[in-house]
Amino acid sequence: MNKPVAHSNLGAIDAAHHLHPFSDMKKLNADGTRIIHRAEGVNIWDQNGKKYLDAFAGLWCVNVGYGRNEIAEAAYRQMQELPYYNTFFGTTTPPTTLLAQKIASHAGPTLNHVFFTNSGSEASDTWFRMARVYWKVLGHETKTQVIARKNAYHGSTVAGASLGGMQWMHEQGNLPIPGIHHIGQPYWYAEGGDLSPEEFGLKVARELEAKIDELGEENVAAFVAEPIQGAGGVIVPPETYWPEISRICKARNILLVSDEVICGFGRLGSWFGHQHYGYEPDLAPVAKGLSSGYLPIGGVIVSDRVADVMIGELGDFYHGYTYSGHPVCAAAALENIRIIEEEGLVERVRDDIGPYFTEAWRSLADHEMVGEAVNVGLMGAVQITADKATRRRFEKPDDIGTLVRNQCVANGVILRATGDRMLASPPLVISRSEVDQTVETLRNALDWLKDNRP
Numbered sequence: 001m002n003k004p005v006a007h008s009n010l011g012a013i014d015a016a017h018h019l020h021p022f023s024d025m026k027k028l029n030a031d032g033t034r035i036i037h038r039a040e041g042v043n044i045w046d047q048n049g050k051k052y053l054d055a056f057a058g059l060w061c062v063n064v065g066y067g068r069n070e071i072a073e074a075a076y077r078q079m080q081e082l083p084y085y086n087t088f089f090g091t092t093t094p095p096t097t098l099l100a101q102k103i104a105s106h107a108g109p110t111l112n113h114v115f116f117t118n119s120g121s122e123a124s125d126t127w128f129r130m131a132r133v134y135w136k137v138l139g140h141e142t143k144t145q146v147i148a149r150k151n152a153y154h155g156s157t158v159a160g161a162s163l164g165g166m167q168w169m170h171e172q173g174n175l176p177i178p179g180i181h182h183i184g185q186p187y188w189y190a191e192g193g194d195l196s197p198e199e200f201g202l203k204v205a206r207e208l209e210a211k212i213d214e215l216g217e218e219n220v221a222a223f224v225a226e227p228i229q230g231a232g233g234v235i236v237p238p239e240t241y242w243p244e245i246s247r248i249c250k251a252r253n254i255l256l257v258s259d260e261v262i263c264g265f266g267r268l269g270s271w272f273g274h275q276h277y278g279y280e281p282d283l284a285p286v287a288k289g290l291s292s293g294y295l296p297i298g299g300v301i302v303s304d305r306v307a308d309v310m311i312g313e314l315g316d317f318y319h320g321y322t323y324s325g326h327p328v329c330a331a332a333a334l335e336n337i338r339i340i341e342e343e344g345l346v347e348r349v350r351d352d353i354g355p356y357f358t359e360a361w362r363s364l365a366d367h368e369m370v371g372e373a374v375n376v377g378l379m380g381a382v383q384i385t386a387d388k389a390t391r392r393r394f395e396k397p398d399d400i401g402t403l404v405r406n407q408c409v410a411n412g413v414i415l416r417a418t419g420d421r422m423l424a425s426p427p428l429v430i431s432r433s434e435v436d437q438t439v440e441t442l443r444n445a446l447d448w449l450k451d452n453r454p
């Protein structure tokens with residue numbers, strides 16, 4: 001017989017049965033998990049009724065904010081009409097097809113096709129195969145190697161984690177798989193030495209050219225990068241970086257893949273990150289803000305260059321997921337994009353709340369414990385430093401970030417720590433006073449660190 005589950009027992013039940021992603025389960029079970037019950041706007045509430053301002057939009061994804069009944073209703077209507085049908089073997093559903101058109105309408109003139117997945121990780125696996133297939137069909141059988149970046153994050157599947165540049169992920173599961181190579185990241189603060197940010201941006205971009213030379217141009221299929229490296233610490237590249245990367249990919253005839261899973265759907269004040277930086281990718285994986293996280297859906301936006309080969313010359317692409325383009329997820333995503341359009345959220349980030357956030361967030365740069373405070377639109381990082389003048393970092397960067405993050409959470413604001421960088425990525429609907437609250441809470445946590453530094 002099923003026993004009723006009392007809410008007061010959830011912590012114990014969770015400890016007994018639920019294995020969490022990216023969590024030290026022994027520690028989590030000892031500390032107790034925070035159970036989130038409900039949410040509205042930019043706020044979430046836990047099991048004790050405590051309210052938090054979620055300045056991280058869940059996991060970089062709740063772009064339109066919580067509590068949008070329109071999305072729930074669109075999903076409900078679609079579930080009643082057609083809860084599921086597949087897109088294999090010559091069929092589609094109305095919201096799936098309309099969503100592909102809608103995404104293409106915002107993605108730039110040469111990006112007109114979409115292959116649907118359920119997540120960003122699956123989008124990584126999808127473009128990885130697609131890039132290799134593309135070159136094979138064109139007769140370039142050896143063009144299989146892919147270049148990615150250290151400290152990048154492209155998901156947790158085997159290809160996603162291999163493409164990512166997190167060594168501690170590679171150590172679990174014998175990764176990366178063969179054929180993936182990692183070059184440096186444009187992290188000027190930590191790795192730029194005496195170079196100016198502009199000089200450093202060019203230097204790390206040219207690591208791509210050196211790697212292509214080492215591997216042989218005839219062996220390289222693609223280069224992948226996030227417009228702004230997200231999980232790696234919101235690494236905002238110097239202005240010189242992307243033009244040089246784009247030039248090299250064109251000159252050396254390799255596909256440029258822009259991982260838009262975080263930067264897509266308005267976060268930088270543009271529909272996509274590549275538009276902010278002014279380059280045109282050949283493939284662009286998306287997820288997260290596509291549905292604002294209301295239902296799981298992702299995809300790869302495919303350029304005409306690649307699609308022409310896939311459509312015109314390949315025949316079957318033996319790849320896909322039972323839920324590729326799931327009609328209910330697609331209906332939710334369409335409604336989410338309608339909200340972004342009708343409320344002008346991209347323009348709001350570009351012209352209004354983004355500039356306001358920029359001024360407030362960057363004011364933290366004057367704090368004794370802060371090395372740099374950077375952002376584009378509503379994606380920001382504060383670098384904690386042990387010594388402002390020399391850019392020296394604390395010996396145990398992870399501990400420092402965790403200490404500051406815990407202070408913020410205790411004071412009702414959710415921010416994320418990656419090592420010694422504090423990251424913000426709030427819903428695009430955040431108000432000015434909520435921005436002030438976020439920055440003030442972080443400033444207080446940094447004051448606390450100053451008085452309690454290890």
Ligand code: PLP
Nearest residue numbers: 119120121153154155259261287
């Ligand atoms: N790519 C980037 C840039 C991401 O930030 C993430 C997730 O954080 C992914 C891919 C993987 O997406 P998912 O967690 O939906 O599989």
